[in-house]
Amino acid sequence: MDIRFEQCETLKEKPDESSLGFGKYMTDYMFVCDWTKDEGWKDARIVPYAPIELDPSCVTLHYAQETFEGLKAYRREDGKIQLFRPEMNAKRMQRSNERLCMPAFPVEDFVQAVREFVKVEQDWVPSAPNTSLYIRPFMFATEHALGVHMATSYKFMIIGCPVGAYYATGLDPVKILVEDELVRAVKGGTGFTKCGGNYAGSILGQVKAEKMGYDQVLWLDGENRRYVEEVGTMNIMFKISGEIYTAPIDNGTVLAGVTRDSMLHLLRDWGYKVNETRLSVDALMKAGHDGALEEVFGTGTAAVISPVGELRYKDDEVIINDMKTGELTQKLYDTLTGIQWGRIEDKYGWTQVVE
Numbered sequence: 001m002d003i004r005f006e007q008c009e010t011l012k013e014k015p016d017e018s019s020l021g022f023g024k025y026m027t028d029y030m031f032v033c034d035w036t037k038d039e040g041w042k043d044a045r046i047v048p049y050a051p052i053e054l055d056p057s058c059v060t061l062h063y064a065q066e067t068f069e070g071l072k073a074y075r076r077e078d079g080k081i082q083l084f085r086p087e088m089n090a091k092r093m094q095r096s097n098e099r100l101c102m103p104a105f106p107v108e109d110f111v112q113a114v115r116e117f118v119k120v121e122q123d124w125v126p127s128a129p130n131t132s133l134y135i136r137p138f139m140f141a142t143e144h145a146l147g148v149h150m151a152t153s154y155k156f157m158i159i160g161c162p163v164g165a166y167y168a169t170g171l172d173p174v175k176i177l178v179e180d181e182l183v184r185a186v187k188g189g190t191g192f193t194k195c196g197g198n199y200a201g202s203i204l205g206q207v208k209a210e211k212m213g214y215d216q217v218l219w220l221d222g223e224n225r226r227y228v229e230e231v232g233t234m235n236i237m238f239k240i241s242g243e244i245y246t247a248p249i250d251n252g253t254v255l256a257g258v259t260r261d262s263m264l265h266l267l268r269d270w271g272y273k274v275n276e277t278r279l280s281v282d283a284l285m286k287a288g289h290d291g292a293l294e295e296v297f298g299t300g301t302a303a304v305i306s307p308v309g310e311l312r313y314k315d316d317e318v319i320i321n322d323m324k325t326g327e328l329t330q331k332l333y334d335t336l337t338g339i340q341w342g343r344i345e346d347k348y349g350w351t352q353v354v355e
């Protein structure tokens with residue numbers, strides 16, 4: 001893929017690395033590529049970051065034909081920049097797009113576009129501990145026409161923003177509300193895809209949880225409101241009597257997280273028995289009361305790992321590991337972030353240097 005480059009006249013001032021937050025400061029450039037039914041993908045370009053013009057009848061604004069990805073570029077101690085398993089994001093986006101009847105962007109082109117984008121924006125990859133450049137590839141229909149159909153034109157774009165260390169003062173266990181009414185995904189739906197619509201539908205659960213004093217929602221399966229699936233926008237894992245449990249991804253309702261897959265690799269390597277199986281909320285709460293529930297944590301690119309300290313389901317409540325970060329949770333966090341930031345050797349071949 002040839003990528004055209006259009007230089008900015010002036011560059012933005014870089015924000016202070018101690019107050020980056022998440023998604024507040026966009027970099028100078030964006031990657032754009034257009035697709036039409038007749039011509040396929042064309043005019044890949046990296047151009048100055050700027051608003052885009054859409055017709056009010058653009059189908060995305062009405063029917064949410066949109067998918068996205070999320071990954072990071074990490075600055076190592078030797079100054080080099082690396083990516084973590086970007087081809088997994090490329091393949092996942094293809095699966096999302098297939099479900100939403102959107103065109104596939106080739107895996108090699110996706111990885112090339114991310115690499116070129118990061119090269120252009122290398123000065124935006126922060127170097128303070130545990131900061132990174134968050135990369136957001138996304139695709140949406142651009143056709144204007146109000147009929148519901150597979151659109152005849154799409155845009156694939158990549159934008160980026162430097163993000164701060166997720167944990168300023170060490171891992172911080174969160175309080176979770178098990179949502180027993182609203183659902184995130186059903187079999188046959190779009191639960192396994194990263195599409196904007198899934199997120200729109202999940203905000204109410206988050207608002208409800210926050211109103212009740214909880215940080216996040218634990219989603220149960222849509223059919224039975226019984227099996228645990230995901231926490232907020234993360235995959236979730238449990239350590240029960242020394243074994244690991246997490247929801248299977250072959251049901252079509254759980255997102256196949258890159259972090260999830262990487263952690264399961266590490267856990268199996270360390271000799272843990274990993275059960276990718278459905279776990280009922282009743283069994284979970286019982287394990288909590290019996291003292292068998294040793295650790296609970298969410299996994300995702302943004303936070304890497306998010307320890308769970310408290311679970312509430314209807315009138316029942318369990319505290320996990322005294323509200324403290326578990327030993328295994330900490331070890332997984334240290335190992336994965338160690339590989340991602342190049343502090344420890346990557347014997348899995350997960351990282352690739354960009355510049």
Ligand SMILES: *Cc1c(COP(=O)(O)O)cnc(C)c1O
Binds near residue numbers: 233255
């Ligand atoms: C993105 C996402 C995850 C985590 O995936 P990673 O590839 O690990 O970042 C988990 N669940 C949902 C619903 C997501 O959207």
